[in-house]
Amino acid sequence: MVETRYVEIPPPAGPLDLSRPHFVGICGAGMSALARLLAGRGAQVSGSDMKTGQAAAGLEAAGCQVRTGHDATNTAGASVVVWSSVIDAANPEIIAARAAGVPVAHRSHVLAQLVAEADRSVVVAGTHGKSTATAMLAAALGHLRPSWAAGAAPVGSVNGHAGSGLLIAEGDESDRSVAWYRPDVAIVLNADDDHPEVFSGTGDVVGTLTDFAMGAGTLVVSADDAGARKVSHRVRGNGGTEVVTFGESAGADVRLLSVVPTTGGSTVTVLDPGGVRVSWTVRTPGRPAVLASLAAYAAGRVLGEEPEPLAAGLSGFAGVRRRMQFFGEVEGVRVVDSFAHHPTAIAADIAAARELAGGRVIVAFEPCGATRVRVLGSRMGVALAAADEVVLLPVRDAVSTPAAAVVSGDGIERAAVAAGVRVHEGGGLAQAAVAVAALAGPGDVVLTMGVGEVAGLGALILASAARSVALV
Incomplete structure (x- = not known):
C-alpha cells in the first residue's frame, strides 16, 4: 500500500460468513x-x-x-x-x-479470521519488503503446500493460494490494521518513517508493529534495523512472546556470514541457530532481498523445518514481480523494474542496480501520493541522486486528493539536483520512454521505479531504444 486515506477501522464484530x-x-x-x-x-x-x-x-x-x-x-x-x-x-x-x-x-477482518482459523500461521509485517519475504517463505515451505496471500505475485505465479492448514500472509501496516492479527509467528522486517497520511513518525509505526508482535507466539525480527530493534526490545520487556532475530549483527540468531554476488543475485551463507553454516541462492539483486530471505529462513526454522529443504526452496524462488525484476535488454541496455517509492527503498534499489551496471544507472521515477510527496519528497530527491541520470514523471495520486492539496514533483527535483544528479522532465509515459532511450547506452541499467502507470514504462523504453538504434 503506497498511500491511503486515513480511515477508522472498527474492531471485528464477530465471525464472518465467508461462503459468499x-x-x-x-x-x-x-x-x-x-x-x-x-x-x-x-x-x-x-x-x-x-x-x-x-x-x-x-x-x-x-x-x-x-x-x-x-x-x-x-x-x-x-x-x-x-x-x-x-x-x-x-x-x-x-x-x-x-x-x-x-x-x-x-479486508483485515477477513484476514484476521483466516489467521485465527489456520492450524498454524505466519504474518509478515514491516515498512519494506513484505511481499518478497511472504513469497519467499511460501517457497521455502513449498514442501508443506502452504496457503498464502501476498501483496504482489511471484514471477510466473499469482499472489494467493489455498493449500494446507499452514497460512502465510502479508500484514499491511499502512492503515494500522496489522494490529488485528494474532499469528503463531509474527515477522517484523523493519520499521521506518512511512505513510505520513496515517502515522506521525517512526515511533508511531514502531508502536503499531509492537502491538502486532505482542499478539504472536514468536516474533522473528531484524537485528539490524533500528526501528525493528525497538520493536523487539519492547516485546522482550513485555514477556510472553519468544524473540528470534536475523541479520548481520553479531548477536543475531540467524546470522548473515557472507553475500557473494552472482549474475542477477547472490549466494547467501548464514550461521544457523544449530551452529551449522547454511547457504542458498537469492535470485533477486540487492540487500533487501538477501535480508528477506534470512527472515523467511528464520521463520521456517521456528516452525520446526530443517535447514536443507528451506535452503532448497529459497534457491528455487525466482523473485517477485516489480521487485528488482529484470524486464528486458536491447543493444546492451538492461531494463529492471522496481516498486520502490520510499526514500529508503529508492536508495536500496539504486544500490542494487549499481551492482548490475557495467555503465551508468538511469532511473525513471514516478512519485505517488500527495501527502507522501509533501512530507518525504526532499528525501526522495536525495535518494535519487545516487543514480547517474533521473527522468522524473508527474506525481500520481493513489487516492483522490482535493485540488488544493495536489502537489508537484518540484521539491523532489530541487533536492535531487542539489544533491548532484541531472533531472530530466518525464511528462507522460511516452515522453519518459523517449527521454530514457536518448540517455541510455550499452552497459547502462535503466531502473523504472514507482507504482501505478510506471509499471508499463519498461516495454515502451525497450521499444524506443530499439527504434533509436534502427535510426542510427
Whole structure:
C-alpha cells in the first residue's frame, strides 16, 4: 500500500460468513490475494472494480466472478461485503449492503479470521519488503503446500493460494490494521518513517508493529534495523512472546556470514541457530532481498523445518514481480523494474542496480501520493541522486486528493539536483520512454521505479531504444 486515506477501522464484530464474499475493489493487490485464497477454499467469490482487464481475467480463471464498475446490485446474495482502506464510505455497494443488513467487513477482518482459523500461521509485517519475504517463505515451505496471500505475485505465479492448514500472509501496516492479527509467528522486517497520511513518525509505526508482535507466539525480527530493534526490545520487556532475530549483527540468531554476488543475485551463507553454516541462492539483486530471505529462513526454522529443504526452496524462488525484476535488454541496455517509492527503498534499489551496471544507472521515477510527496519528497530527491541520470514523471495520486492539496514533483527535483544528479522532465509515459532511450547506452541499467502507470514504462523504453538504434 503506497498511500491511503486515513480511515477508522472498527474492531471485528464477530465471525464472518465467508461462503459468499463480495470484494469492493477486488483487483487490488491485497484484495485479490484474499479472493484467490477464499475461492481456492471453495467460497463463491464475487467482486467489482473500476479497472479490470488482465487482473480480472486472472481472478475469473481462479473461480471469482468480477464485474466492471460499482453498482448496488452487485452485492445481491453476498454473505459479507469486504472493503479496503482505499474504498470510499460513499461507495454504492457499501451503502446497499448496510441498507440490506449484509455484514460489511474491512479486508483485515477477513484476514484476521483466516489467521485465527489456520492450524498454524505466519504474518509478515514491516515498512519494506513484505511481499518478497511472504513469497519467499511460501517457497521455502513449498514442501508443506502452504496457503498464502501476498501483496504482489511471484514471477510466473499469482499472489494467493489455498493449500494446507499452514497460512502465510502479508500484514499491511499502512492503515494500522496489522494490529488485528494474532499469528503463531509474527515477522517484523523493519520499521521506518512511512505513510505520513496515517502515522506521525517512526515511533508511531514502531508502536503499531509492537502491538502486532505482542499478539504472536514468536516474533522473528531484524537485528539490524533500528526501528525493528525497538520493536523487539519492547516485546522482550513485555514477556510472553519468544524473540528470534536475523541479520548481520553479531548477536543475531540467524546470522548473515557472507553475500557473494552472482549474475542477477547472490549466494547467501548464514550461521544457523544449530551452529551449522547454511547457504542458498537469492535470485533477486540487492540487500533487501538477501535480508528477506534470512527472515523467511528464520521463520521456517521456528516452525520446526530443517535447514536443507528451506535452503532448497529459497534457491528455487525466482523473485517477485516489480521487485528488482529484470524486464528486458536491447543493444546492451538492461531494463529492471522496481516498486520502490520510499526514500529508503529508492536508495536500496539504486544500490542494487549499481551492482548490475557495467555503465551508468538511469532511473525513471514516478512519485505517488500527495501527502507522501509533501512530507518525504526532499528525501526522495536525495535518494535519487545516487543514480547517474533521473527522468522524473508527474506525481500520481493513489487516492483522490482535493485540488488544493495536489502537489508537484518540484521539491523532489530541487533536492535531487542539489544533491548532484541531472533531472530530466518525464511528462507522460511516452515522453519518459523517449527521454530514457536518448540517455541510455550499452552497459547502462535503466531502473523504472514507482507504482501505478510506471509499471508499463519498461516495454515502451525497450521499444524506443530499439527504434533509436534502427535510426542510427
